[in-house]
Amino acid sequence: MSDAIRPFLAVVSARYRTLLQYRAAAFAGFATQLFWGAIRLMILAAFFAAATEPQPMNLTEVVAYVWLGQALLGMLPWNVDADFREQVRDGTVAYDLLRPLDLYSYWFGRTLAFRVAAPTLRGVPMVLFSMVLLPIVGLGDWALTPPASAFALAGFVASLVVAAMLATAVTLLAHISLLWTISGIGMDRILTVLVTVFSGLIVPLPLFPDWLQPFLNWQPFRGLADVPYRIYSGNIPAAEIGGELLFVLVWTIALVLLGRLILLRGVRRMVVQGG
Amino acid sequence: MPQIEVRGLAKTFRVAERLPGLAGAFRGLFHRRMRDVHALGGVDFDIERGELVGYIGPNGAGKSTTIKILAGILNPTAGTCRVDGLTPWRDRRRHVSRIGVVFGQRTQLWWDLPVIESFELLKDIYRVPAAVYRDNRDRLIALMDLEPLLDVPVRQLSLGQRMRSDLAAALLHGPRLLFLDEPTIGLDAVSKLAIRDFVRELNREAQVTVVLTTHDMDDIEALCERVMVIGNGRILVDGSVDGLRRRVRNERVLVVDYDSADDALGIEAEGEGVRLVERDASRVRIAFDPDRLPAATLIGQLLAQGTPHDLFIEHPPIEQTVAELYAEHDMRER
Amino acid sequence: MNSAALLVRYLAISLRGQLQYRASFLMAALGNLLNCVIELAGIWVLFDRFGNLSGWSFAEVAFFCGTVNATYAIGELLATGFDQFGTLYVKTGDFDRLLLRPRSTVLQLAGHELSLRRLGRLLPGLVIVIAAWAALDLPLQADRVGLLAFAMAGGVAFFFALMVLQATMCFWTTESLELMNILTYGGVETASYPLPIYHRLFRRFFTFVVPLACIGYFPIVAVLGVDDPLGTSRLFQVTAPLAGFAFLGVAIGVWQLGVRRYTSTGS
Numbered sequence: 003m004s005d006a007i008r009p010f011l012a013v014v015s016a017r018y019r020t021l022l023q024y025r026a027a028a029f030a031g032f033a034t035q036l037f038w039g040a041i042r043l044m045i046l047a048a049f050f051a052a053a054t055e056p057q058p059m060n061l062t063e064v065v066a067y068v069w070l071g072q073a074l075l076g077m078l079p080w081n082v083d084a085d086f087r088e089q090v091r092d093g094t095v096a097y098d099l100l101r102p103l104d105l106y107s108y109w110f111g112r113t114l115a116f117r118v119a120a121p122t123l124r125g126v127p128m129v130l131f132s133m134v135l136l137p138i139v140g141l142g143d144w145a146l147t148p149p150a151s152a153f154a155l156a157g158f159v160a161s162l163v164v165a166a167m168l169a170t171a172v173t174l175l176a177h178i179s180l181l182w183t184i185s186g187i188g189m190d191r192i193l194t195v196l197v198t199v200f201s202g203l204i205v206p207l208p209l210f211p212d213w214l215q216p217f218l219n220w221q222p223f224r225g226l227a228d229v230p231y232r233i234y235s236g237n238i239p240a241a242e243i244g245g246e247l248l249f250v251l252v253w254t255i256a257l258v259l260l261g262r263l264i265l266l267r268g269v270r271r272m273v274v275q276g277g
Numbered sequence: 278m279p280q281i282e283v284r285g286l287a288k289t290f291r292v293a294e295r296l297p298g299l300a301g302a303f304r305g306l307f308h309r310r311m312r313d314v315h316a317l318g319g320v321d322f323d324i325e326r327g328e329l330v331g332y333i334g335p336n337g338a339g340k341s342t343t344i345k346i347l348a349g350i351l352n353p354t355a356g357t358c359r360v361d362g363l364t365p366w367r368d369r370r371r372h373v374s375r376i377g378v379v380f381g382q383r384t385q386l387w388w389d390l391p392v393i394e395s396f397e398l399l400k401d402i403y404r405v406p407a408a409v410y411r412d413n414r415d416r417l418i419a420l421m422d423l424e425p426l427l428d429v430p431v432r433q434l435s436l437g438q439r440m441r442s443d444l445a446a447a448l449l450h451g452p453r454l455l456f457l458d459e460p461t462i463g464l465d466a467v468s469k470l471a472i473r474d475f476v477r478e479l480n481r482e483a484q485v486t487v488v489l490t491t492h493d494m495d496d497i498e499a500l501c502e503r504v505m506v507i508g509n510g511r512i513l514v515d516g517s518v519d520g521l522r523r524r525v526r527n528e529r530v531l532v533v534d535y536d537s538a539d540d541a542l543g544i545e546a547e548g549e550g551v552r553l554v555e556r557d558a559s560r561v562r563i564a565f566d567p568d569r570l571p572a573a574t575l576i577g578q579l580l581a582q583g584t585p586h587d588l589f590i591e592h593p594p595i596e597q598t599v600a601e602l603y604a605e606h607d608m609r610e611r
Numbered sequence: 612m613n614s615a616a617l618l619v620r621y622l623a624i625s626l627r628g629q630l631q632y633r634a635s636f637l638m639a640a641l642g643n644l645l646n647c648v649i650e651l652a653g654i655w656v657l658f659d660r661f662g663n664l665s666g667w668s669f670a671e672v673a674f675f676c677g678t679v680n681a682t683y684a685i686g687e688l689l690a691t692g693f694d695q696f697g698t699l700y701v702k703t704g705d706f707d708r709l710l711l712r713p714r715s716t717v718l719q720l721a722g723h724e725l726s727l728r729r730l731g732r733l734l735p736g737l738v739i740v741i742a743a744w745a746a747l748d749l750p751l752q753a754d755r756v757g758l759l760a761f762a763m764a765g766g767v768a769f770f771f772a773l774m775v776l777q778a779t780m781c782f783w784t785t786e787s788l789e790l791m792n793i794l795t796y797g798g799v800e801t802a803s804y805p806l807p808i809y810h811r812l813f814r815r816f817f818t819f820v821v822p823l824a825c826i827g828y829f830p831i832v833a834v835l836g837v838d839d840p841l842g843t844s845r846l847f848q849v850t851a852p853l854a855g856f857a858f859l860g861v862a863i864g865v866w867q868l869g870v871r872r873y874t875s876t877g878s
Contacts, residue, residue: 026783030790037793040813041801048808049661057660191642195649204653209660290876350710352875366874374713385708389628398624401617402712402719 005107013115018123031120032127039072039132043144058208059237062147066235067206069146071227073128076120077165078201078226079172080194082180083116090180099269106174106262113177114170150236157243161230164250168225171257172197178261181268202228208237222257225250279323280454280486281347286356287510288317288342316342318510319356326453329480329487331501331518333494335603339510340490344456347488348378360454374403377447381459384443386431392442393427396449403450410449417445421475437468444475448485455479457489461496473499494596506599508606522598530554530591531563531572533579544582551575559586614718621722629727636728643731647680650803651739667805670746671835676803677739679827682763683799684733686770692723693771696778699723706873716870717863720778747835755834758849762830765852769826770795772855772862779862782869794821802827807840814841822854 043065050061059067089095098105129146136145149155176193198204200223207218207228218224229246232238238246294310317339324330334340345351346358349365349372358365365372379385386395400410418424421441431439440460447455457476461469477500479485489496497504497518504521506514514521535541538558546553546561550569555562565575572590579585629636654676658669687694700706700720709719740759749755777791798821806814806828817823832839833848 033790034793034797037797038800041797041809044809044813045804046657048665048804049657052663052665053661191639192645195642195645199649199652204649205656210656211659345707348711350707350874369710369874370713373711378711380708383703383705383708385711387624387628390624394624398620401620402714404713 005103005111007111009108010111010115013112014119017115017119028123032124035072035075035124035128036131039068040144042068059206059232063232063235063237064206064209065144066146067202067231069128069132070231070234071203073125073132074121074162074227074230075203076124077117077169078197078203079117079169079176080197082173082176082193083113086112086116086177087180095181105269106258106265109174109177109265110170110258113174114166117169117173118166147235149234151240153240153243154233154236157240157247158230158234161225161233161243161247161250164247164254165226165230168222168250168254168257171254171261172222172226174261175257175264178265178268181271197223197226200224201226202231206231208232222250222253225253280326280328280361281322281324281488282357282359283320283322283347284357286317286320286343286346286358287315287354288339288346288351289354290314290316315510317346317353320507320510320512322505322512322515324486324488326486327480327484328503329476329501330489331497331504332488332490332507333492333497333504333599334507338507340507341458343507344458344488344490348376348456349373374450375452375454377450377452377455379440379443379447379455379457379460381440381457381462384431384439386439386442386446388432389430391428391430392423392434395431395442395446399446399449405450409451413449413451414445417448420478421445421471437464437471440464440468440472441475444472448479452485454486455488457487457491459491459493460489461491461493469493469495476500494594494599498595506602508603513602513606518595521602522592522595524602527566527568528564529567529572531565531575531579532589532591533561533563533585534587535559535561535583536586540583544579546575546578562591614715617714618718618722621719622725625722625724626727629724639728640731643684643728644735645731647732647735647739650680650800651676651735654803664804665808666840668747670743671837672804673739674743674747674835675805675827675831677736677743678759678763678831679736679766679799679802681733681736681740682766682826683770683795684729684731684736685763686767686774687795688726688729688733689721689767690771690774691726691729692720693774693778695723696720697781701781710870710874717775717866749835755836758830759834761849762826762834762852765830765855766826767855768859769822769855770798772859773798773821775859775862775866779866779869782873794823798823822851822858825851825854 046064046068047061050057050064086095098108101108132144132146133148136142149158172193200207200218200221202224207224208215210218229238229250233243233246290313291311292314294312320339320343332340332343342351346353347360347365349369352366360372361375363372363375385399386392387398390398396414399405400414405413418427421444423442423445426434426438426442429438431442434442444460460476461472464472473496476487476489480487480500487500489500491497502517504514504516504518505512506521514524516524533541533544535544536559541556541559541561544553544556544561546563546565548570550566552564553561554564563575563579565572576588579588651673654672655669658664658672664672692699696706700709706716709716712719744751773791773794777795780791798817801809801813801817802823806817806824809817814824818825829839829843829848829851832843833845839848
């Protein structure tokens with residue numbers, strides 16, 4: 003386990019320092035996510051305004067869904083770590099093999115740090131803005147409401163932890179696939195599409211057509227966003243939280259095992275080809 | 278009129294100070310302290326047509342700032358500069374069409390293209406008339422032995438091959454002034470010699486003025502009559518390579534070889550301005566100051582003590598000279 | 612050699628370069644295509660659930676979506692050098708190399724690359740426009756088609772200008788700035804829906820400050836032949852795309868300022 007923790011701490015600290023150094027980028031990133039949130043909300047609200055029958059989610063739940071999505075955007079596994087890609091490209095990744103540690107754990111720690119560093123920095127101001135500031139300036143209808151209940155909050159936190167693991171497992175699969183494709187640019191794009199659609203980022207999953215729901219309910223990406231956000235707003239009732247968490251956890255374990263398996267073959271390939 | 282005329286050239290940059298640690302990084306998010314860095318503090322020099330000038334100094338001394346200003350891609354804070362009658366940064370486009378610039382660490386060729394196609398593209402970019410281009414191209418290809426490389430994509434060239442191609446590329450439009458920034462960096466010995474030969478040839482035969490910045494003192498010794506040393510934003514020395522040596526320490530080393538170690542053992546050298554540096558088997562090295570003790574007198578003394586098999590006078594390596602000069606002015610790599 | 616010919620030459624070279632890396636180009640193009648397709652799918656999902664959007668039909672919204680995607684793709688195609696300016700030129704110091712050449716920096720950057728993978732967005736965009744045109748039963752008249760082409764030309768200038776502005780920001784900060792993504796990707800997203808659904812402040816911003824609606828919503832309302840719920844006149848709608856060209860002029864002026872700053876700070 004320490005094979006994962008040390009690189010995790012090192013990368014988190016390094017990323018924090020980098021992110022803070024670039025203050026314009028930090029503010030710009032925040033503004034960008036605000037803007038996206040606002041546009042998505044206006045579009046969804048316009049659709050809701052025309053709705054005559056009850057929908058699987060109400061507008062308040064959708065508002066929470068959108069803001070949380072913006073706050074935690076960086077956690078979604080929609081891209082690969084550019085540093086890692088560079089390492090694969092110039093072959094220095096082979097040095098990782100020389101370290102006396104479990105490679106998968108080591109990379110898992112690194113990747114987890116890559117996934118969670120930015121959202122912890124950006125998420126807090128986004129939540130403060132959407133929960134506190136919006137009602138103050140008279141836009142209470144568009145504000146992020148507090149969690150449905152204390153239990154929902156606890157479930158939300160737990161589901162976020164699992165979501166971070168799942169996001170890391172998915173990112174790591176993409177990282178490992180770089181050992182084969184190297185440039186990874188195309189891989190990035192396709193991953194982005196898969197993740198943004200099936201996590202619920204583009205359109206909240208419950209608003210998809212009813213006949214698609216059985217499929218959407220069983221695919222892993224919903225654990226990244228849809229599950230935590232709906233637990234938060236109470237759209238997933240308290241009684242179902244445990245089952246949902248278990249569902250995401252099982253997918254996470256499956257993807258970790260898959261990653262280990264593929265990495266094993268990747269390492270063999272690396273050793274044969276000499277990087 | 279000199280080709281390059283520089284008077285009182287100064288450049289000050291403002292940089293943000295970074296506070297250490299995570300807390301510092303947080304504070305930097307909202308407030309930043311600015312600091313002035315004086316990269317150049319009033320520099321004067323002239324360079325005549327056809328000169329080959331070495332421009333040296335430790336990193337951060339103001340070397341590349343000077344070159345960037347002379348090339349027209351950086352404005353100075355104060356001072357004037359005329360190159361062939363133009364102020365480089367005011368008439369940038371006209372100015373750059375008359376000069377050539379080679380950066381040893383970067384290429385100006387297109388990575389994925391065969392060398393010859395980069396040349397063709399540069400011809401169009403610089404609007405070189407077809408006949409002039411053909412002449413220059415053929416001459417450069419012959420001179421740099423580029424024929425076998427022409428159809429190879431640049432990314433597949435070795436560093437030495439790339440450097441030769443880059444040099445040729447910088448000369449296709451027939452510039453009368455060439456800036457070379459570390460042209461031999463990272464090259465193997467054979468490639469270095471080829472580049473030096475070419476630069477010398479270019480300067481002598483084609484009368485192209487060359488300003489060479491480098492950390493490799495062998496480049497300077499092999500090529501330059503004149504050398505300018507910059508440190509802390511000022512020109513410290515501007516003169517011949519010999520003059521640079523003399524200015525720092527007027528010392529020569531006489532190397533004397535005897536037939537056997539036994540013969541060498543008895544040799545002594547004493548007196549004003551003389552000291553025995555080293556006794557290594559049958560070889561003796563004696564440092565002396567030629568102003569205080571002429572070489573002939575010293576050699577006379579030695580002949581009186583025994584018959585040498587061979588003797589010659591060594592210059593102190595210029596690298597050492599320059600290092601001493603830097604130390605004298607308290608210049609550290611910044 | 613004149614500038615236009617040199618530009619063509621540059622672009623021809625870029626194409627050859629990309630064909631050397633065919634696999635990665637195809638993957639990237641496919642990714643772009645999927646991006647465009649899922650955008651439309653997202654719209655379809657919402658229409659499937661809610662039926663209509665303040666009176667606009669799915670085909671009409673698809674028309675907005677297709678046009679802006681195709682327009683954006685062309686602008687991006689021509690401005691790849693600006694899009695990647697920060698990482699490729701400023702961070703590496705390679706911008707010096709462009710300054711050392713006796714040609715305009717805008718020309719050299721426009722010629723940097725004709726990035727074929729952007730076609731991945733152009734093709735589906737055009738297909739969507741044509742399909743929506745058919746679904747709406749719009750008559751194929753020269754003035755409609757001409758107005759659409761004019762709007763798209765203004766749009767290309769507009770998005771090109773955004774890329775130039777984004778690159779210009781790199782002279783002040785070497786950080787990769789997402790801010791412009793608001794206007795580029797965010798602009799595509801915004802212009803995929805009719806303007807009236809947005810808050811008043813957003814409408815003003817995208818009309819008067821950053822004239823996105825002038826190359827999207829307004830002329831397209833005229834192409835569709837519907838009345839604008841916002842009450843603008845036909846004359847305004849058909850002349851609005853001019854704002855895209857004016858915007859480009861401003862952007863190039865700002866770019867020149869940036870270059871001047873670069874040559875006095877050297878970074």
